Amino acid sequence: MPNNLAIRLRQNIPFVTALALFCVIYSLYHLAHPKGFSSAVLVQNGNEVFTLAMVAMAQTVPVLMGGLDLSVGALMTMVDCFASYLLSGAAEGTPLSLDLAGLHLTLGTLPGGMAGIGLGMIICLAIGTLAGLVNGAVVVYGRIQPIIATLATGAIYIGIALFLRPQPGGKIDDDLNWAMTNSLGDFASTAHIFDDGAAPWFTPFAWIPVPFVLLAVIALVVWVPFRRSVTGRAVYAIGSAEGAAYMSGLNINRAKIVAFTLGGFFAACGGLFLAIETSSGNADIPQAGAYTLNSIASVVIGGTSLLGGTGGAVGSIFGALILRVISFFFRIFDIAPLLQPLFEGIILLAAVSIGALRVLRVKNTLELFR
Amino acid sequence: MTAAAGADFLVLSGISKRYGGVRALDNVDFRCARGQIHAVLGENGAGKSTLIKIIAGVVPPDAGELRLDGTLRAFSNPAAAAVAGIVCIFQELSLMPDLSVADNISILTPPRRFGMIDNRAQRRRAEALLAEVGCEDVNPLLRVRDLPLSRRQMVEIAKALGQKPQLLILDEATSALTRADVEKVYALLARLKMENVAILYITHRMHEVEALADRASVFRNGRHIETFDKGARSTAEIVQLMIGRDIATQYPPKPARPRPAPALKIENLGWDNRLAGISLDVGAGEVVGLGGLDGQGQRTLLLALFGVLRGVSGRVTVNGRAVRPGSPAQAKMREIGIALVPEDRKTEGLMLPMSVTDNLAIASLPSLSTGPFVDGGKEKRAVDAAISRLRIRVAANSDAVSTLSGGNQQKVVIAKWLMTEPRIILLNDPTRGIDVGTKQELYRLVRELADQGAAVLFYSTDYDELIGCCDRVAIMYDGRILRELAGDDLNETNIIASALNIEPGAGAADAGKAADA
Numbered sequence: 001m002p003n004n005l006a007i008r009l010r011q012n013i014p015f016v017t018a019l020a021l022f023c024v025i026y027s028l029y030h031l032a033h034p035k036g037f038s039s040a041v042l043v044q045n046g047n048e049v050f051t052l053a054m055v056a057m058a059q060t061v062p063v064l065m066g067g068l069d070l071s072v073g074a075l076m077t078m079v080d081c082f083a084s085y086l087l088s089g090a091a092e093g094t095p096l097s098l099d100l101a102g103l104h105l106t107l108g109t110l111p112g113g114m115a116g117i118g119l120g121m122i123i124c125l126a127i128g129t130l131a132g133l134v135n136g137a138v139v140v141y142g143r144i145q146p147i148i149a150t151l152a153t154g155a156i157y158i159g160i161a162l163f164l165r166p167q168p169g170g171k172i173d174d175d176l177n178w179a180m181t182n183s184l185g186d187f188a189s190t191a192h193i194f195d196d197g198a199a200p201w202f203t204p205f206a207w208i209p210v211p212f213v214l215l216a217v218i219a220l221v222v223w224v225p226f227r228r229s230v231t232g233r234a235v236y237a238i239g240s241a242e243g244a245a246y247m248s249g250l251n252i253n254r255a256k257i258v259a260f261t262l263g264g265f266f267a268a269c270g271g272l273f274l275a276i277e278t279s280s281g282n283a284d285i286p287q288a289g290a291y292t293l294n295s296i297a298s299v300v301i302g303g304t305s306l307l308g309g310t311g312g313a314v315g316s317i318f319g320a321l322i323l324r325v326i327s328f329f330f331r332i333f334d335i336a337p338l339l340q341p342l343f344e345g346i347i348l349l350a351a352v353s354i355g356a357l358r359v360l361r362v363k364n365t366l367e368l369f370r
Numbered sequence: 371m372t373a374a375a376g377a378d379f380l381v382l383s384g385i386s387k388r389y390g391g392v393r394a395l396d397n398v399d400f401r402c403a404r405g406q407i408h409a410v411l412g413e414n415g416a417g418k419s420t421l422i423k424i425i426a427g428v429v430p431p432d433a434g435e436l437r438l439d440g441t442l443r444a445f446s447n448p449a450a451a452a453v454a455g456i457v458c459i460f461q462e463l464s465l466m467p468d469l470s471v472a473d474n475i476s477i478l479t480p481p482r483r484f485g486m487i488d489n490r491a492q493r494r495r496a497e498a499l500l501a502e503v504g505c506e507d508v509n510p511l512l513r514v515r516d517l518p519l520s521r522r523q524m525v526e527i528a529k530a531l532g533q534k535p536q537l538l539i540l541d542e543a544t545s546a547l548t549r550a551d552v553e554k555v556y557a558l559l560a561r562l563k564m565e566n567v568a569i570l571y572i573t574h575r576m577h578e579v580e581a582l583a584d585r586a587s588v589f590r591n592g593r594h595i596e597t598f599d600k601g602a603r604s605t606a607e608i609v610q611l612m613i614g615r616d617i618a619t620q621y622p623p624k625p626a627r628p629r630p631a632p633a634l635k636i637e638n639l640g641w642d643n644r645l646a647g648i649s650l651d652v653g654a655g656e657v658v659g660l661g662g663l664d665g666q667g668q669r670t671l672l673l674a675l676f677g678v679l680r681g682v683s684g685r686v687t688v689n690g691r692a693v694r695p696g697s698p699a700q701a702k703m704r705e706i707g708i709a710l711v712p713e714d715r716k717t718e719g720l721m722l723p724m725s726v727t728d729n730l731a732i733a734s735l736p737s738l739s740t741g742p743f744v745d746g747g748k749e750k751r752a753v754d755a756a757i758s759r760l761r762i763r764v765a766a767n768s769d770a771v772s773t774l775s776g777g778n779q780q781k782v783v784i785a786k787w788l789m790t791e792p793r794i795i796l797l798n799d800p801t802r803g804i805d806v807g808t809k810q811e812l813y814r815l816v817r818e819l820a821d822q823g824a825a826v827l828f829y830s831t832d833y834d835e836l837i838g839c840c841d842r843v844a845i846m847y848d849g850r851i852l853r854e855l856a857g858d859d860l861n862e863t864n865i866i867a868s869a870l871n872i873e874p875g876a877g878a879a880d881a882g883k884a885a886d887a
Binding site: 003004007008011225228229230233236237239240241243244245246247248249250251308309310362363364365366 | 428447448449451452453458460463464465466467468469470473477478479480485486487489509511512513529641642673678679680681697718
């Protein structure tokens with residue numbers, strides 16, 4: 001029914017706007033780039049955007065509920081530091097030990113080879129998910145507002161990261177780094193699948209960068225089912241009208257905990273990729289803060305209301321893309337990087353203003369202050 | 371298990387509930403049966419809302435027990451009550467505005483496919499339920515936010531229906547509906563009755579009781595007064611049961627004098643389908659009451675006069691000059707001079723963590739300042755004067771206003787506005803939740819302010835107060851002024867009859883006779 005399509009479109013104006021904006025500026029970028037529309041440029045962009053896109057998705061879930069998560073950048077950094085120990089892929093295996101308060105604890109040995117790498121990635125994602133669960137538990141059972149609860153837990157996560165990596169360092173398996181941060185063709189030849197990437201049916205897709213594929217897969221396999229689960233809808237319901245959600249008999253506490261846990265998982269994906277991409281772990285505090293703030297900006301640009309209830313993680317991916325593409329422009333037009341925050345700020349302001357237009361329709365001005 | 375019609379489904383015994391010092395329900399016994407529509411009647415504050423909240427698991431009772439089909443139950447939250455088949459349609463809607471109609475209707479138990487919500491099946495389910503309540507015109511994909519209020523209420527009813535209720539509770543569910551929709555709801559209730567559902571119907575509308583109810587129960591001051599079958603009591607008798615007898619309160623004498631020239635003149639004021647054709651005069655030195663049932667537009671009218679609402683039509687004159695304040699900041703300016711003591715003192719009246727001084731001075735800072743700076747000496751003198759004038763009990767002026775008792779907090783709100791020396795004083799239920807002693811002080815103060823030349827518009831949910839304090843009372847119904855009562859016509863029987871929109875002649879006179887008997 002065309003009528004229903006029109007309704008859907010009207011309800012998703014912020015998202016559609018973000019999508020259109022991204023298409024326009026990204027096309028302009030490629031037109032202006034000397035090697036525009038090449039796989040090499042796409043791969044580079046994909047690597048630069050993946051971590052922020054994941055952290056933005058992580059931020060989206062609490063924001064939909066009407067909260068903010070200030071720990072996403074720190075959580076991502078913590079997982080990054082863990083990964084720098086667990087993904088070395090050393091053939092003889094990786095001995096794991098912990099020196100804490102004069103004690104030397106031996107935690108066993110991570111097996112070598114692919115099995116070890118796979119296990120290491122699972123452990124990294126589990127740590128991040130657990131940290132998200134902690135966030136949710138503190139918010140729900142501590143009855144603390146998300147913004148202050150996650151400010152505190154974020155400091156703890158960055159503290160753990162610093163404990164793990166007082167200086168940048170660590171090592172990531174070279175093949176893993178190569179396979180994850182290049183095109184699908186490179187992935188296939190490294191993994192020795194699809195005739196090393198030469199299978200005739202595969203070659204038309206060989207140019208696609210792995211990070212973009214990962215983003216699409218995570219969005220489709222994790223986010224979409226969550227969005228269409230009862231708990232996922234409860235998250236939207238809480239952000240829309242928490243009282244009404246409670247009165248409708250929804251399980252508010254469970255939804256909140258799941259929301260933060262899912263955020264932890266998304267941020268962990270980002271941290272894992274950052275470690276693989278940089279082949280090291282770095283407990284970089286300013287970088288963690290920048291990721292948190294940019295994640296909020298991405299969420300807003302992507303069409304999710306900070307008041308909660310409307311939007312989604314796919315929009316946030318495009319929000320992150322827009323934010324990054326703006327910075328790509330500075331490279332090709334050779335504009336001083338110092339001007340970058342200024343332009344990013346203007347774009348953010350413009351995006352937020354669109355969301356504020358609804359205020360003009362409010363007839364009872366007292367409602368503006370509730 | 372299907373019990374026969376007429377069998378008791380819900381039995382409450384000895385239910386009590388207190389909120390602070392207020393006894394909302396006092397040792398209430400109540401039962402309602404399957405296959406019956408049971409009306410619950412009572413004045414504002416009679417305890418009806420608390421009763422529903424306890425049945426629906428929103429608040430736990432302090433004492434007493436609740437049985438369903440003979441089994442003792444205690445619900446810790448609305449979800450538990452919903453599982454037991456108790457479904458409530460609340461006055462404040464329980465819809466999530468950002469979710470679609472289909473999402474809202476199936477919020478608890480959506481149809482699923484491969485573990486995920488099946489959007490198509492959910493939409494069909496919504497369409498079917500909307501058709502059942504006669505609302506085929508609502509597209510289930512629309513967001514609730516984009517529907518008009520009357521449609522939202524119908525969606526709420528469809529949502530309740532989808533939960534397959536054993537006991538359906540409707541709290542003033544028809545108040546926002548159009549006449550055509552009301553007919554549809556009546557037909558639906560009749561059908562549910564045939565299907566052996568127990569229905570509790572809370573209403574203020576007498577004609578609804580006559581049209582719908584099989585039985586009716588009257589509540590007053592938190593007590594269950596009487597339950598009777600359809601036709602056992604006349605409308606007048608029911609009104610009398612609702613009024614009961616009240617403790618006499620002392621009110622200051624009203625001066626007998628001709629009606630003064632209007633200081634505030636409202637002509638044909640309207641706003642957003644919520645207020646229409648309102649014309650009212652308030653003279654200098656006059657106290658005019660606003661009465662009627664809760665939520666008939668009284669608060670909205672006060673907000674419109676105070677410049678809070680956008681798009682107000684009609685004409686407002688203050689001392690002969692047409693005014694149209696665009697904000698409270700403009701409304702309080704000396705040329706207009708309107709003050710509003712708002713509905714909720716904790717959120718709209720006071721900045722709770724700030725000091726008594728700060729709260730008192732906040733509305734009149736321009737006159738207490740020299741240039742951009744607040745003049746500490748001026749401020750202190752003005753605040754001290756206000757405190758002694760209203761006899762506000764404070765330990766130190768620098769204490770946070772949250773440390774004061776409810777009555778003293780309300781005095782701070784009133785004193786804060788008196789410091790702006792207003793000509794027009796709008797009071798929004800100023801005695802709600804404060805003790806009897808402070809109430810009497812406020813009554814004297816209101817009269818004193820009028821005697822000094824202020825025009826006072828006084829909204830109260832307490833009819834007794836309106837009779838005792840006001841020279842005239844305008845009764846509002848459905849966003850309009852239904853009737854103005856003054857002199858000997860200003861009595862409780864007339865107020866209630868007007869508030870319930872019963873024909874002025876017959877019902878009111880009968881009720882008066884019953885009151886004398």
